[in-house]
Amino acid sequence: MYPPNFDYVAPTSLDEACAALAGADNAKVLSGGMSLIPLMKMRLVRPTTVVDISRIPGLDTITDEGDHIRIGAMVRHAQTASDPLVREHATALAEAAAATADAQVRNQGTTCGSIAHADVAADQPAAVLALGASMVAASSRGEREIPASDFFVDTLTSALESDEILTAIKVPKGGTSVYRKLGRRGGEADYPIAAAAVWVDAGNGSVSDARIAVTGVSSKPYLAAAAADAIRGSDGGAAAIDEAAGHATDDVIVLEDLYATVDYRTHLAEVYVKRALEAALA
Numbered sequence: 001m002y003p004p005n006f007d008y009v010a011p012t013s014l015d016e017a018c019a020a021l022a023g024a025d026n027a028k029v030l031s032g033g034m035s036l037i038p039l040m041k042m043r044l045v046r047p048t049t050v051v052d053i054s055r056i057p058g059l060d061t062i063t064d065e066g067d068h069i070r071i072g073a074m075v076r077h078a079q080t081a082s083d084p085l086v087r088e089h090a091t092a093l094a095e096a097a098a099a100t101a102d103a104q105v106r107n108q109g110t111t112c113g114s115i116a117h118a119d120v121a122a123d124q125p126a127a128v129l130a131l132g133a134s135m136v137a138a139s140s141r142g143e144r145e146i147p148a149s150d151f152f153v154d155t156l157t158s159a160l161e162s163d164e165i166l167t168a169i170k171v172p173k174g175g176t177s178v179y180r181k182l183g184r185r186g187g188e189a190d191y192p193i194a195a196a197a198v199w200v201d202a203g204n205g206s207v208s209d210a211r212i213a214v215t216g217v218s219s220k221p222y223l224a225a226a227a228a229d230a231i232r233g234s235d236g237g238a239a240a241i242d243e244a245a246g247h248a249t250d251d252v253i254v255l256e257d258l259y260a261t262v263d264y265r266t267h268l269a270e271v272y273v274k275r276a277l278e279a280a281l282a
């Protein structure tokens with residue numbers, strides 16, 4: 001199916017892009033197009049203006065900014081998966097990017113696009129939640145930073161305003177992180193039925209800090225606070241990991257669909273939190 005008619009603009013500066021978004025009634029940012037174009041073709045999304053940000057210079061880089069790394073809006077999944085800075089300082093995000101879809105989608109879709117899209121089962125949101133990342137949003141009103149913990153509001157709904165562009169993700173350095181998932185077709189290269197990202201600051205037989213995030217399980221990716229509380233301050237041993245994994249779905253409504261019943265998905269969330277913790281604390 002073809003989408004309804006729309007205006008297409010491809011600005012070459014961030015200011016122009018922000019102005020185009022501010023000046024249109026129902027505009028959408030286009031980055032990789034891997035989710036927006038199918039939605040437009042199915043007529044589930046009908047923007048009157050599409051603002052293509054791919055020609056804006058400087059958005060396709062990953063940079064070392066001292067205490068954090070910065071991943072620009074046009075960085076593709078494949079770049080995130082293989083970049084040495086991301087692999088070292090944001091391993092969970094590199095692993096999530098590597099486990100996303102197939103090579104074609106990874107070469108076209110962007111990490112920021114995936115975060116902005118806020119799909120209930122996307123891989124990247126769990127990683128940025130666990131890593132304690134923040135999102136840099138720009139508009140003609142200026143720039144602001146949104147912590148990952150405030151960013152995912154509901155299904156396909158983020159904290160971005162309609163005139164804001166997610167220009168970068170900032171990931172603080174430090175700690176150890178991993179991402180583990182069960183993809184819909186059994187392997188990794190598909191949306192997860194359940195997946196977990198874990199970040200820990202651990203050493204000398206104790207876990208001083210931890211964040212655990214889960215995706216594919218509820219109406220939005222979430223921080224499993226009770227699971228993190230259970231592992232934080234523990235010795236990081238098998239009993240503590242089991243205890244933490246048992247809290248993977250506390251306080252959330254677990255989704256049921258054609259891939260999993262509530263019981264099965266709850267079990268998978270616990271299994272993948274356990275596997276991620278085991279890997280992070282190994």
Ligand SMILES: Cc1cc2nc3c(=O)[nH]c(=O)nc-3n(C[C@H](O)[C@H](O)[C@H](O)COP(=O)(O)OP(=O)(O)OC[C@H]3O[C@@H](n4cnc5c(N)ncnc54)[C@H](O)[C@@H]3O)c2cc1C
Pocket residue numbers: 028029030031032033034035036037073099100101102105108109110111112113114116117119121122123124160164165166167188189190191192
């Ligand atoms: C066959 C297939 C398989 C897939 N499998 C997986 C998978 O296994 N795991 C997974 O996580 N994802 C999967 N995806 C989704 C893929 O990762 C997309 O790349 C991602 O969801 C969106 O990124 P994009 O750059 O293509 O964004 P686009 O499609 O361009 O945009 C998506 C949405 O986000 C908004 N947006 C995009 N960029 C910005 C920005 N910088 N600022 C503000 N708003 C923005 C757009 O307006 C739109 O609403 C799959 C997609 C396909 C087609």
